[in-house]
Amino acid sequence: MTIDPATLMAYADGELGAIDAKRVERAIAADPALAVEVDRHRALRARLAGSFAPIVEAPVPERLSSLLDTNVVALPRPTRPARAHWREAAALAACLVLGLLIGIGVSRDGQVTGRDDGLYASGSLAAGLDRQASGATGAVRIAVSFRDRKGAYCRVFSTAATDGIACRDAGGWALRRTQQGAGPDQNRGAYIQAGSTDPELMAAAQDMMAGQPLDAVGERAARAKGWR
Template sequence: MTTVSDEMITAWLDGELSPQQCEEVEQAVAASSQLGLRVARLSRMDRMLAPAYAETLKLPIPERFEAILFRRRAPVWSLSGLRSVFGDLLEPRPLGMATAALVVGVVAGSLLLGVPAAKPGFETTADGDLVANKEMGMSLASLQSGGAAGPQTIRIKLSMVDEGGNYCRQFETTGASGLACLDNDKWKIDTLSPTKATIANGEQYVMADGAVESAIATALERRGVKEVLDQSHEAAAIAAGWKAPQY
């Protein structure tokens, strides 16, 4: 009668043996009803282990973990805090005269830097607000961060919820980069700065400059960031049509 070790039996249950070793174990099991019962009991016991802890998988992720990962505790992020998460996207660089103009723009509210109102992708409302036009609005509503389908000329970099509970999306498009926030079903352009970036098929061919990134960082700091959406939450928001997040 063939004898097999406990290690062989356990490896057989886990599918870790070679075909030849499997055959040895199977012959031994077939030759001994006692061994067969023992293997069956081990197998049944092992199958209870994952269900014994399965409930943990269904629990919501505790806020303290989110806070560690995304530093959500601060009601309004500091610029240094934003940099620690967004890294070189917000890397400070010499800004020169552009910075002064940006800061003035931020203090005044919505930020426009040398972008003509008639720029493709945007339109001005009767109240004078710059908003995404229909085509750009559809792109902002439907694209996931980091990618684009088809001949898109817009690329989403990040999605987030501001302190006011509004969804915002940082985007790049050919010739401009900015931050759009959902306001009464319109993607209102909070910040828009001209860049040398060329976006085609969702790919960026020229990096935006530091002044632009700092402008967006300043806008985020002003609005406050409640949550940076990860891929699954972003996908859920897209699927839900960017309805107001529950907070």
């Protein structure tokens, strides 16, 4: 029985119905490697929850709460998209964003630079990737840091304009995946809501990881070595 990664993550998150959950449980019983993947995903969620807990518990800035009080519009609840083909959808979204970024050359505040060998972080994004700790607030928010299967350091990031995954190479922070940002716009300042990282972006990061994500000690050591 084959269980695709998206279904396995949905099971780990408790999002499957009873019938689909039983199907996954039978597959896990037959393949211990699936149980390892479920445990890995749950451990990553727990680590992220711990990192963001202080931010979640902090009061919403007054400038945002006033907007919420006066500009609330009831919207229909969105229908949850099918997860079976999330990789294809994510790849298409990444291509669209890449085309937009290449078309304008760089982002509004110079966060992205186009080169012959691809897109690289620059300006405030590059600085945030270099120095920002996971879970800290700011114009650049880092969700998690990890090593990919080739040994490079990578970081999942969010900004007002762009969310994505950047990996360190000899040329700087190469943007491996990008999508439209979920952070604030210029009128809302640098506040970024905790827990807003796209789950499919986190799923892509999990697919790239070799082992577990870096903890705070591992991040400090990596920063001290310039992420090399």
